[in-house]
Amino acid sequence: MILTAKVNWKSLSAVLSLAAAFVLCFVGGQMETQAVSAAVPDDVQQSHRDCLAALGWETEGLVSTDRVALPEEFTPEYEEYLSVQADGGFDLLPYAGLTVTRYIYAVSNYPSGEEGVLADLLVLDGAVVGGEIRSSALDGFMIGLVPRAQVGS
Numbered sequence: 001m002i003l004t005a006k007v008n009w010k011s012l013s014a015v016l017s018l019a020a021a022f023v024l025c026f027v028g029g030q031m032e033t034q035a036v037s038a039a040v041p042d043d044v045q046q047s048h049r050d051c052l053a054a055l056g057w058e059t060e061g062l063v064s065t066d067r068v069a070l071p072e073e074f075t076p077e078y079e080e081y082l083s084v085q086a087d088g089g090f091d092l093l094p095y096a097g098l099t100v101t102r103y104i105y106a107v108s109n110y111p112s113g114e115e116g117v118l119a120d121l122l123v124l125d126g127a128v129v130g131g132e133i134r135s136s137a138l139d140g141f142m143i144g145l146v147p148r149a150q151v152g153s
Contacts, residue, residue, distance in 0.1 A: 040065060040103070048103055051128060052119055056148030059119065060106040068122065072097040087144025090130040092122075100124045107133060111151050119145070 040062060049059050074082060074096060085092050100122045107117040116137055122130035131145035143151065 045103075048105065048121055048123075048128075051121070052105065052107075055145065056109075057107055057119055057133070058109040060108045063104045063106050063118065065101060065103050067099050068102045069099045070095050070097060084132055084142055084144050085130050088131060088146055090122075090145070092130050095124060095129055098124060100129060109148065111148065116140075121145075 103121045105119045107119050110117040120132050121128050132142050134142040
């Protein structure tokens with residue numbers, strides 16, 4: 001028996017590019033992460049939930065936090081990740097070389113109903129300087145921190 005599959009190469013390429021950008025940024029690239037062990041105060045978590053709610057995103061709570069060292073220079077490998085940030089209205093270039101705190105929240109109302117969706121907030125000195133909505137699946141997606149109404153199902 002021979003099994004065949006029809007593959008949309010454009011979609012596959014886009015998914016692989018986003019996955020590679022994520023890996024470069026947070027796993028194998030210059031952005032180093034370090035777990036934050038201190039408890040996050042309730043008022044900080046509430047302000048983050050309010051920020052996400054203002055964009056229409058509902059959260060189930062804080063999943064984790066870590067410190068992310070942004071690269072000194074955003075090389076071409078970061079182009080797609082920087083584009084995702086720009087889609088959400090963020091520019092990480094002024095923060096090159098700095099360390100931000102990444103707060104990861106579980107999203108409960110992604111339009112497609114997909115589970116395992118996360119919202120990342122990149123915070124420096126109490127201000128959100130970046131963020132994205134992403135799937136925790138290996139072949140998942142990553143989009144800018146945009147209003148939920150702009151996301152198709």
